[in-house]
Amino acid sequence: MRRSLSLLFRLLRIQIRSQLQYPTSFILEVIGNTVVMGSFFVVFALTLSRFENIGGWTLGEVAFIWGITEFSFGMMDMVFSGFDYDAFGPMVRKGQFDQLLLRPVNITLQVLGSRFVLRNLGKIMEGLIIFLYGLSQIEAHWTVFKVLYIPILSISQVLFFGSLFIIGATTTFWTMERLEILNIFTYGGSEIMSYPMHIFPRAIRLVFTFLVPAIFLSYFPTVFILGKTDPLNAPEFTAFLAPFVGIAMLLIALRFWRFGVRNYQSTGS
Amino acid sequence: MEPIIQVNQLAKSFKVYRDHKGYFGALINLFDRKYDLIKAVDKISFKIYPGELVGYIGPNGAGKSTTIKMLTGLLVPTAGELTVNGYIPWKERKDYVKDIGAVFGQRTTLWWDLPLTDSFDLLKRIYEIPDETFSKNYNLFREILALDEFMKIPVRGLSLGQRMRADLCAAFLHNPSLVFLDEPTIGLDVVAKQRIREFITYINQEKHTTILLTTHDISDISKLCERVLIIDHGKILFNGKLDALLSEFGGKRILSVDFAEHYPEPLLDGAQIIQRNGNKVIYSFERKTISASKLINQLSSKYRISDLEVRDQPIEDTIRRIYEERLLYNHSYGKENPPS
Numbered sequence: 233m234r235r236s237l238s239l240l241f242r243l244l245r246i247q248i249r250s251q252l253q254y255p256t257s258f259i260l261e262v263i264g265n266t267v268v269m270g271s272f273f274v275v276f277a278l279t280l281s282r283f284e285n286i287g288g289w290t291l292g293e294v295a296f297i298w299g300i301t302e303f304s305f306g307m308m309d310m311v312f313s314g315f316d317y318d319a320f321g322p323m324v325r326k327g328q329f330d331q332l333l334l335r336p337v338n339i340t341l342q343v344l345g346s347r348f349v350l351r352n353l354g355k356i357m358e359g360l361i362i363f364l365y366g367l368s369q370i371e372a373h374w375t376v377f378k379v380l381y382i383p384i385l386s387i388s389q390v391l392f393f394g395s396l397f398i399i400g401a402t403t404t405f406w407t408m409e410r411l412e413i414l415n416i417f418t419y420g421g422s423e424i425m426s427y428p429m430h431i432f433p434r435a436i437r438l439v440f441t442f443l444v445p446a447i448f449l450s451y452f453p454t455v456f457i458l459g460k461t462d463p464l465n466a467p468e469f470t471a472f473l474a475p476f477v478g479i480a481m482l483l484i485a486l487r488f489w490r491f492g493v494r495n496y497q498s499t500g501s
Numbered sequence: 502m503e504p505i506i507q508v509n510q511l512a513k514s515f516k517v518y519r520d521h522k523g524y525f526g527a528l529i530n531l532f533d534r535k536y537d538l539i540k541a542v543d544k545i546s547f548k549i550y551p552g553e554l555v556g557y558i559g560p561n562g563a564g565k566s567t568t569i570k571m572l573t574g575l576l577v578p579t580a581g582e583l584t585v586n587g588y589i590p591w592k593e594r595k596d597y598v599k600d601i602g603a604v605f606g607q608r609t610t611l612w613w614d615l616p617l618t619d620s621f622d623l624l625k626r627i628y629e630i631p632d633e634t635f636s637k638n639y640n641l642f643r644e645i646l647a648l649d650e651f652m653k654i655p656v657r658g659l660s661l662g663q664r665m666r667a668d669l670c671a672a673f674l675h676n677p678s679l680v681f682l683d684e685p686t687i688g689l690d691v692v693a694k695q696r697i698r699e700f701i702t703y704i705n706q707e708k709h710t711t712i713l714l715t716t717h718d719i720s721d722i723s724k725l726c727e728r729v730l731i732i733d734h735g736k737i738l739f740n741g742k743l744d745a746l747l748s749e750f751g752g753k754r755i756l757s758v759d760f761a762e763h764y765p766e767p768l769l770d771g772a773q774i775i776q777r778n779g780n781k782v783i784y785s786f787e788r789k790t791i792s793a794s795k796l797i798n799q800l801s802s803k804y805r806i807s808d809l810e811v812r813d814q815p816i817e818d819t820i821r822r823i824y825e826e827r828l829l830y831n832h833s834y835g836k837e838n839p840p841s
């Protein structure tokens with residue numbers, strides 16, 4: 233295990249180095265990404281300025297939940313790049329996955345190390361800036377627990393999104409093509425998690441509570457941290473389920489992944 | 502000696518779905534999918550012994566790749582037994598692949614965006630190659646395969662020949678006991694082919710690495726392999742020495758003679774005249790019916806000649822004839838394993 237991990241870090245380090253081969257162009261790309269992604273929030277903020285608040289949440293409060301979600305998704309998109317089913321599907325189709333199977337190393341770590349998209353730093357920075365802006369605007373009752381809970385929440389979100397990527401990657405063993413419908417949960421999920429979820433219709437909320445438990449990773453915890461009243465009247469403990477949901481999702485995803493790998497068969501040519 | 506590869510009644514079938522046509526075809530497909538069962542590999546058996554360099558040939562779609570993929574553990578057989586190095590490849594993947602190497606001519610095992618030096622360094626870690634072994638092999642292979650000129654270039658920037666040389670180096674770095682080479686010379690020019698063949702011969706002789714070589718290029722086989730397996734339509738048609746195959750099916754040989762004077766009808770027993778051009782006459786004869794030396798004796802006792810030449814039909818032609826005319830079907834020849 234230690235050997236595998238050191239190999240993984242080496243793979244990642246080499247990729248980072250090769251992506252930093254042209255530093256100026258890399259930095260410009262990251263800044264460009266930050267600005268483009270951030271513009272969505274600016275548009276939202278301008279719209280919101282006509283209404284004062286959205287579902288009882290101020291701009292600062294939405295910035296808090298929006299920023300943390302963007303930050304986590306960006307982190308996940310970087311760390312789990314190898315499982316991005318847009319890249320993993322072609323990898324299976326072109327037989328590159330076969331090549332990984334011919335190496336005496338844990339296959340999950342190899343896929344994890346097969347790709348590391350450093351320019352996701354743009355989205356991470358954007359999320360961080362929006363999050364910090366939100367922090368500066370809100371007045372919450374800060375306790376030590378709440379301060380510690382923020383990074384835990386972000387890590388849980390990373391695991392949550394990562395699980396969706398792993399599940400998506402696994403489906404490509406059978407479909408060979410990416411399943412567009414999965415984007416509803418990954419990219420759509422991250423959109424929905426960026427807003428106070430009680431503003432959405434009940435049907436959507438139910439999907440993102442019971443099918444994909446996204447609500448436990450953004451809305452409930454944020455209600456707790458910001459001290460908002462919850463029109464959904466969810467029990468208080470729901471605010472603290474985020475790490476458990478994140479870990480449970482990852483375990484389920486990994487189990488599905490291993491099932492997929494075990495049943496994977498190459499083509500005949 | 503124990504065989505390193507043991508294949509017994511190995512079979513692999515694929516389901517090929519027959520799609521419904523027409524406007525609602527896609528919809529009907531969801532509920533009613535008919536398929537044909539294609540026997541890609543149909544109960545084949547063979548053994549390969551340590552240190553052998555065996556050629557595995559056959560026309561397109563004969564079942565070569567399917568066999569190799571079962572041997573490397575990428576495909577699970579439908580039926581039959583298969584042990585390599587004492588492992589069942591698809592069951593014990595991680596342990597099994599430590600001691601094998603594989604080169605697939607069509608795709609690379611190297612990291613696309615990394616310079617070769619980085620790729621080799623990663624392989625050293627992946628296979629836990631001891632420093633001494635690594636530097637010894639690395640320096641040796643670098644020299645034979647002339648890798649130094651493009652060591653710093655990312656793999657995506659290499660030519661096909663360069664990439665193939667790099668892939669070969671990568672497959673042998675960890676001193677595997679067995680290496681699968683699937684079309685290692687495909688699409689390469691004569692010089693590159695030659696260099697790769699020299700490398701393969703060298704490794705096989707010096708390190709006694711067992712090599713199973715799949716190829717379309719018969720000249721690879723005739724230059725490298727003692728023994729060949731021929732597969733077609735999923736069945737092994739021939740298993741034995743290439744020479745034996747050629748003398749059985751080599752068919753016609755060509756004798757071309759320059760006579761010292763003009764003969765109106767220079768007949769020879771056991772040979773036919775196929776072409777005449779002044780004093781130059783070309784005969785053909787069957788390898789099986791008469792030997793070249795007898796023919797030449799006969800020739801020199803009857804006529805005055807100034808020059809002569811005996812040629813075999815090119816191997817490619819023979820093999821093509823074997824495929825096309827299905828000469829090996831219903832032929833008991835060479836079905837048994839040669840004793841080793």
